Structures are given as C-alpha cells and as structure tokens.
Amino acid sequence: MPVEFTMTTQPLTDLPVRKLSIDLASGFARHWHGGDAYRSMYFNALSMSFPVGEQFFIDSVRAGVAVLEDKPQHAALRALCVQFIGQESTHRHLHGLYNRHLEGQGLRNRWQHWAQRRVERCRRIGLSPLNQLAVTAAYEHFTAVLADATLRYQWMDGAEEKLQRMWNWHAAEEMEHKTIAFDLYRVLGGGSLRRIAWYAYVFAIFATESTRQTLDNLRRDRSLWRLATWGSAWRFWCGGKGMLRRCSGPLLAYLKPGFHPDDDDNRALSAQWLARYSAYWTRLK
Numbered sequence: 001m002p003v004e005f006t007m008t009t010q011p012l013t014d015l016p017v018r019k020l021s022i023d024l025a026s027g028f029a030r031h032w033h034g035g036d037a038y039r040s041m042y043f044n045a046l047s048m049s050f051p052v053g054e055q056f057f058i059d060s061v062r063a064g065v066a067v068l069e070d071k072p073q074h075a076a077l078r079a080l081c082v083q084f085i086g087q088e089s090t091h092r093h094l095h096g097l098y099n100r101h102l103e104g105q106g107l108r109n110r111w112q113h114w115a116q117r118r119v120e121r122c123r124r125i126g127l128s129p130l131n132q133l134a135v136t137a138a139y140e141h142f143t144a145v146l147a148d149a150t151l152r153y154q155w156m157d158g159a160e161e162k163l164q165r166m167w168n169w170h171a172a173e174e175m176e177h178k179t180i181a182f183d184l185y186r187v188l189g190g191g192s193l194r195r196i197a198w199y200a201y202v203f204a205i206f207a208t209e210s211t212r213q214t215l216d217n218l219r220r221d222r223s224l225w226r227l228a229t230w231g232s233a234w235r236f237w238c239g240g241k242g243m244l245r246r247c248s249g250p251l252l253a254y255l256k257p258g259f260h261p262d263d264d265d266n267r268a269l270s271a272q273w274l275a276r277y278s279a280y281w282t283r284l285k
Helices: 037-066 072-104 111-125 129-152 161-176 180-187 192-221 227-238 243-255 267-276
Strands: 018-020 281-283
Touching: 018 072, 018 161, 037 072, 037 111, 037 129, 037 180, 037 192, 037 227, 072 161, 072 180, 111 192, 129 161, 129 180, 129 192, 129 243, 129 267, 161 267, 192 243, 227 243
Parallel strands: none
Antiparallel strands: 018 281
16 A cells, blocks of 8 residues: 655755665675566666766756855755755765675666766756756656655565665655755746756656666666566556556656646655654764
8 A cells, every 4th residue: 555644835944964874885686676677677777877967966956056146035945955965965975885786796887977978068068057957856856756656655665675775765855855956946047948848858868768777787687588577567667556657647747837846745755754764864964
C-alpha cells in the first residue's frame, strides 16, 4: 500500500544540511536491489548523472543569488538557497563515492561526460543565470517526482539496507528542497514560457540519457538479454506502482502555465521519513 501522510500548507523555513550515517567504502553487491538486475542498473544510471548535475544546480543557484536584489523580502529565500547548496553538496559527495564503486564493478559512467559537455557549452555561450535556473528547476522537478514515488510506493523495498537508506534519504531531501530553484527563478522574473520550453528540453535529455546509460549498464553487467531483466523492467515501468502509471501525471503537470512545485503538497511525506529515521543522520548546519 502507498505510504499515508498528512497534508501541510506550512511555508518552508528551514533546510537542514545533514550528514548521513553510511559506509560506502566497504562496497555493495552488484545486484544490490534484492538481486534485481534492472532496478539495480537503472538506479545506478541515475546516480551516475548526479555529481555533475548537482554541481550545475549548485552553480546555477549561486549565480541566481548573486543577482538577487538585497532586499528584506528576499532574506528568507537567500538563506534557503545557502541550505539548498549544502544539501546538494552532500548528495554530490555521496554519489561520487557510490559511483567509484560502480566503476570498480566494471560499469562505465558515460552520463557524466554527456552532462559535462552540456555544462561546458553553457559556459561557452554565456547562458544567463535565469536560463540556468530554468534548467535547474526542470531537473529538480524530475528528481522530486521520482523521489515522491520512491518513498510513497517503497521503490527501495528489498534493496541492500545501506543503499535503501541512502536512496530514501536522498529522496526525502529532494522533496524537501524542490521549490528552491523554482522560487528563485520566479523572483528573478522568470516566466512560464521560458520555464516550459526548458522543461521540454530537459525531459527529452533525461529520458534519452537515462535509457542509454541503463542499457549500457545492463550490457556490461551481462544481464541485458535475460528474460528476468525485461520482466523486471516491465513491472517497474508499467506495474501498479510503476513509473508510467505513478509519475506521468506529476511530470506533465509542470507544463501548466500556473504550475508551482507545492501544488503537489507532499513535504509531509519527506518529513515523515526524516523523522522516523533520524538516527541515520546528524545535522551539520
């Protein structure tokens, strides 16, 4: 059954920067998601994109804050942006450690190079802070939707305990800070047309590259052509708790001109997990 939680309309006032208690140095199984090759390799693919992607998000928010007018009404958002950067920095660090272990298992991180080339093109053409934030807000919506489904439909059930902890913690924090880049974009004057256009671009890039990296992972894992692999893929995408059924609506909601991430008020689901498993983390600031 989906996780039940209480709705909340309280404004976001704090984004704790947390240190997760986890030992990645000792490694983990190749098929860490309960022996399921497809799910293991799909989430491995997502992890491969995070260090470069999250550095771009950090840099985008920093660039946005740099041009944000120093007015009293912006103080709260400015403080949340600093905490957002702290949370994303911890995600980038842990997934860097995680990805190094994947390389030791013989997987090749191609996604990081695709992403890095795009970041370098953005620098060459001098992409404005507003456009960078539009891209960041689009990716943040993707991760928030996937994070919601991860916790609500227990996508990590059956996974190796420490990786279940890491992915659920990451999901909780992605839901927690899902509005920051979006709100900064709007405060700086970003409109719906630009936001939606960049989202269409991000949608195509994310769908293409996540698929390519997952297939490459499966090929290198020698599980690409196994019937069990594709049975798992079908269930993950098309089953009752699958990606297409549970995430299509929330992902497409971003295309509405008046959309805001808090239209889907799910922050209580994040807070519930963080409170229940508070022994797993300590607050840094």
